């Protein structure tokens with residue numbers, strides 16, 4: 050008999066706990082929606098990872114130049130980059146040339162084995178396999194890209210269009226990559242703003258979540 054009086058209490062408590070559990074799971078799920086793809090030496094992509102909506106930049110109406118007719122990017126990344134370079138053009142800063150976009154695992158492997166400096170990412174560890182990153186330069190810079198007005202404009206404004214300078218100076222220990230003034234990664238405006246305001250890398254953003 051006492052069993053019958055205790056059991057409903059226990060089941061009520063269990064139902065309550067279950068609700069709490071569901072509530073926290075729901076909260077987690079909505080946080081996960083703002084998740085971002087982190088690729089680095091510790092978080093490699095699988096060999097068969099392929100972005101599902103790539104566009105050939107050569108076939109697009111665009112506000113930047115291309116180093117080749119065979120450069121592809123994720124569609125949303127291209128659209129954001131195009132808006133960014135359109136605004137740069139309005140500000141009188143142009144002649145940006147995209148030199149690299151999406152790379153397959155196999156293409157990265159080729160570069161990796163060709164490189165004698167040891168700075169090229171191993172296959173799977175390059176953001177170029179995501180289709181969300183591009184390399185940019187200008188033909189009119191003396192010295193490195195970081196000494197150009199194009200670089201200065203990008204550093205100031207890229208976050209407004211959802212991009213981050215992925216491998217900044219003095220953050221090599223965190224990113225695992227030496228500084229690459231030419232490499233930009235699309236993370237969306239909300240995340241880029243947080244990263245910009247905190248002077249973070251993508252690793253620091255992911256750690257802080």
Ligand code: ZN
Nearest residue numbers: 177183184232
């Ligand atoms: Zn790059």
